[in-house]
Amino acid sequence: MSGVRHLGKALTLKTINPNLIEAQYAVRGIMAQTAAKIRQDLEAGTGSYPFDEITECHVGNPQALGQKPVSFYRQVLSALVNRELLDSPAFPEGVKARARYYIKKSKGNLHGYSEESGFDFVRQAVAQFLERRDDGIKSDPNRIILTDGASNAIDHCFQAIMSSRDQGVMIPIPQYPLYSALIRLYGLNEVPYYLDEESGWQIKTEDLQASYDVAQAKGIKPRAIVIINPGNPTGQVLTEDTIKKIVEFAHDNQIVIFADEVYQQNIYREDRKFVSFKKVLANMPKPYSANTDLISFNSTSKGILGECGARGGYIEWFNIDPEVETQLHKLKSLKTCANINGQLFIDMMVRPPTEEENGKEVTENFKKERSALFESLKRRSNLVYESMNEMKGITCNKIEGAMYAFPRIHLPEKAIQEAKNQNLEPDLFYTLEALKATGICTVQGSGFKQKPGEYHFRITTLVSEDKLARKMESLKKFNDSFMDKYA
Amino acid sequence: MSGVRHLGKALTLKTINPNLIEAQYAVRGIMAQTAAKIRQDLEAGTGSYPFDEITECHVGNPQALGQKPVSFYRQVLSALVNRELLDSPAFPEGVKARARYYIKKSKGNLHGYSEESGFDFVRQAVAQFLERRDDGIKSDPNRIILTDGASNAIDHCFQAIMSSRDQGVMIPIPQYPLYSALIRLYGLNEVPYYLDEESGWQIKTEDLQASYDVAQAKGIKPRAIVIINPGNPTGQVLTEDTIKKIVEFAHDNQIVIFADEVYQQNIYREDRKFVSFKKVLANMPKPYSANTDLISFNSTSKGILGECGARGGYIEWFNIDPEVETQLHKLKSLKTCANINGQLFIDMMVRPPTEEENGKEVTENFKKERSALFESLKRRSNLVYESMNEMKGITCNKIEGAMYAFPRIHLPEKAIQEAKNQNLEPDLFYTLEALKATGICTVQGSGFKQKPGEYHFRITTLVSEDKLARKMESLKKFNDSFMDKYA
Numbered sequence: 020m021s022g023v024r025h026l027g028k029a030l031t032l033k034t035i036n037p038n039l040i041e042a043q044y045a046v047r048g049i050m051a052q053t054a055a056k057i058r059q060d061l062e063a064g065t066g067s068y069p070f071d072e073i074t075e076c077h078v079g080n081p082q083a084l085g086q087k088p089v090s091f092y093r094q095v096l097s098a099l100v101n102r103e104l105l106d107s108p109a110f111p112e113g114v115k116a117r118a119r120y121y122i123k124k125s126k127g128n129l130h131g132y133s134e135e136s137g138f139d140f141v142r143q144a145v146a147q148f149l150e151r152r153d154d155g156i157k158s159d160p161n162r163i164i165l166t167d168g169a170s171n172a173i174d175h176c177f178q179a180i181m182s183s184r185d186q187g188v189m190i191p192i193p194q195y196p197l198y199s200a201l202i203r204l205y206g207l208n209e210v211p212y213y214l215d216e217e218s219g220w221q222i223k224t225e226d227l228q229a230s231y232d233v234a235q236a237k238g239i240k241p242r243a244i245v246i247i248n249p250g251n252p253t254g255q256v257l258t259e260d261t262i263k264k265i266v267e268f269a270h271d272n273q274i275v276i277f278a279d280e281v282y283q284q285n286i287y288r289e290d291r292k293f294v295s296f297k298k299v300l301a302n303m304p305k306p307y308s309a310n311t312d313l314i315s316f317n318s319t320s321k322g323i324l325g326e327c328g329a330r331g332g333y334i335e336w337f338n339i340d341p342e343v344e345t346q347l348h349k350l351k352s353l354k355t356c357a358n359i360n361g362q363l364f365i366d367m368m369v370r371p372p373t374e375e376e377n378g379k380e381v382t383e384n385f386k387k388e389r390s391a392l393f394e395s396l397k398r399r400s401n402l403v404y405e406s407m408n409e410m411k412g413i414t415c416n417k418i419e420g421a422m423y424a425f426p427r428i429h430l431p432e433k434a435i436q437e438a439k440n441q442n443l444e445p446d447l448f449y450t451l452e453a454l455k456a457t458g459i460c461t462v463q464g465s466g467f468k469q470k471p472g473e474y475h476f477r478i479t480t481l482v483s484e485d486k487l488a489r490k491m492e493s494l495k496k497f498n499d500s501f502m503d504k505y506a
Numbered sequence: 507m508s509g510v511r512h513l514g515k516a517l518t519l520k521t522i523n524p525n526l527i528e529a530q531y532a533v534r535g536i537m538a539q540t541a542a543k544i545r546q547d548l549e550a551g552t553g554s555y556p557f558d559e560i561t562e563c564h565v566g567n568p569q570a571l572g573q574k575p576v577s578f579y580r581q582v583l584s585a586l587v588n589r590e591l592l593d594s595p596a597f598p599e600g601v602k603a604r605a606r607y608y609i610k611k612s613k614g615n616l617h618g619y620s621e622e623s624g625f626d627f628v629r630q631a632v633a634q635f636l637e638r639r640d641d642g643i644k645s646d647p648n649r650i651i652l653t654d655g656a657s658n659a660i661d662h663c664f665q666a667i668m669s670s671r672d673q674g675v676m677i678p679i680p681q682y683p684l685y686s687a688l689i690r691l692y693g694l695n696e697v698p699y700y701l702d703e704e705s706g707w708q709i710k711t712e713d714l715q716a717s718y719d720v721a722q723a724k725g726i727k728p729r730a731i732v733i734i735n736p737g738n739p740t741g742q743v744l745t746e747d748t749i750k751k752i753v754e755f756a757h758d759n760q761i762v763i764f765a766d767e768v769y770q771q772n773i774y775r776e777d778r779k780f781v782s783f784k785k786v787l788a789n790m791p792k793p794y795s796a797n798t799d800l801i802s803f804n805s806t807s808k809g810i811l812g813e814c815g816a817r818g819g820y821i822e823w824f825n826i827d828p829e830v831e832t833q834l835h836k837l838k839s840l841k842t843c844a845n846i847n848g849q850l851f852i853d854m855m856v857r858p859p860t861e862e863e864n865g866k867e868v869t870e871n872f873k874k875e876r877s878a879l880f881e882s883l884k885r886r887s888n889l890v891y892e893s894m895n896e897m898k899g900i901t902c903n904k905i906e907g908a909m910y911a912f913p914r915i916h917l918p919e920k921a922i923q924e925a926k927n928q929n930l931e932p933d934l935f936y937t938l939e940a941l942k943a944t945g946i947c948t949v950q951g952s953g954f955k956q957k958p959g960e961y962h963f964r965i966t967t968l969v970s971e972d973k974l975a976r977k978m979e980s981l982k983k984f985n986d987s988f989m990d991k992y993a
Binding site: 028031037039040047078094096100127131132197200204275306320325326327338350354 | 569
């Protein structure tokens, strides 16, 4: 080649994946970035703020707010990663028993690559757990894949299943923003269905068909419906009857159900119970029970574990064409097995210690810790709900499950005007002002999508009990003066 | 809706992602599946085989073959996951020092979600390591993303960068099958360039332009060139001069370099040294140094750590358009942070213990363990190379680096005929016969692609030293009688 060519860079916004450019992810967007900047100021001692810490209420990240891990899980993992501990007489025998079980089951290859879809013995344990949970409905370990958290599980299924620009995915509004982001990333179309705030964010199943038909009229083929149960950000717990109607709808329109059930252990309302899509579907008459495609997701990041950094998750499917099953496993083999630590957390989540295996002391201590965590999650969720409804211009549904409140902000016209002057979504204006006044980082409702002209925000219920009341007071003080200012 | 519709399943091979259906991944394909079946037979005591164990030489998975982990890494992790250990006087103080460092750096949020692109303090440590490695060439932590292993890192960049069906990716032949699989998955085109077996699998840089031009003539736009250095499956280590020529080629054709450098610590030939693409590129004159897009990958699964199940990896880039940098980070935020255990392994890989921080005993023990592992990897790699060349009809290049031999099988015509009768690729026929005769699981060369009419297989050099000579004898016995049978 004669002479040096002077060319621009290979990669520019014009050459890379255009779908990525369009994708947005609010939970880790402007609010998180602004909070991170303020934290840097606080640490550096620069800037002047009326608070001394950032309170991270924008992500469901329990341990970041001081939630203590359950000892049993952590003790077992420490003995596995560092086998010297198994020789220590100080280490509880009940814990050693579980560690030795994993060493035996993994046949000397615990921390290398496992089978691509996850350790067979963990997938068997998950299947047994699901059979117990669903009162005997059969679960097949070959229809389970272990993943690096539920986000990875959901991404896996989107990538495997969705294939063309005319396909659509039905998502609840409000929704968890991972879904809208993946829809963009894979070049698909959002097909929204609205949750009903009046009835505690329940799904109005009679609206689903209309939503489907509108999409089809536009040339979009809905291929999947996403259901988040318990809801995120909305916390509602679905009744068996609602689930049945959704199954009928999915079957009759030949679309797959994505059941995001990561909050299945986080239910605080006494008269609500988690019922899985699988259990309801399998107990329905034919053809529904035999012919409705279902894929469900679970995680170690939520529930009582709250082990977000472990990245443990799984996919279970039901009624999926065997040829498609092969492709789901193949995609996982190409992406390499999930991290082993996360796989072991999944096993411990589905197989808590028992007196038989782990002795009375370890088992009772585990139960005590677990129940204290659950009760505290419940108390905090109630306190947030009550606090919200004491604030001017704020209304909030009872939090049935999950880890969030999603209160509605009845914004005065002047506040909306001021937001527009600042070129901000009105609820983002509110959450940014709240952050600057209190250090509490929430997420604007528009990040989750909402009915046009309505405004909300999402706040986690995870601040530790020694601080929560104080933080709620501080938020109330900000809110009430904000409402007065723009009244 | 009146009456029940009887429809088929929502998901079928006709409706799911057609690119996935076409993707293949040989390392976890027929050979691995056949080996798994035989292992089940052996465990159940069914079937009759002339061996009593499967020897997994198909995946670079050191600990599965008995490689002991380095104590320091594991001790630190055990104390982090289970903080009780920090109070134990039996626990080495030098290890506690490192554990306390991580607790401090993570500001009380070690095992929750970290920053989306990975802990800032780990990315800073990686940048400092890269600056030392590359003799002062600057590295920016904001141009580093921590990932769940290198496979995930490579997938990340493919998904972010590649955008349309007319784009191509240049890959070496033979190549690591992840690349051909991702090319299919993202609907792209393979643009092959051949490695030269005669010269020890070096890249003939004068052929690159021809390969590019052929693709372009077919309407394909090459957008990236993948370089694996040290090579997988071929083990060659590139010289500085070769790297320079590749940079010139990439620059002059405005394509991004994907430098897969996961074996950078695995170099066994005394007169070869790892030189990174970044160091070479940054030291070249303008416009090459200022205008050639480079993305490189590293992992905790290879090197001396061999911690495959930790899924630790990172991406570093150089000369990437700032708008594209934002998109690379955004994609990671949407997919959630890498698992924390893997992030901590990355930190320990780039920051080994020092006398100053961890005391003399811990540091010297670490060095001793690490050097024993390296010397053993080197001895085994030489033994495999020598054994291969003692077998009838087998020739094998010296293994300069990585963890594999990729010997050529000079298959007799009768063997090729027999393979065709059985509807098998000839080298798959050979590796399947070897597996059935010896229990040693390798991978057929066709899985990595090779010149038409040539046959190879890949075998890892990771069998433990107490077994390796015996396994090589067993393979020789099979091979020589195979060659005699089909002579």
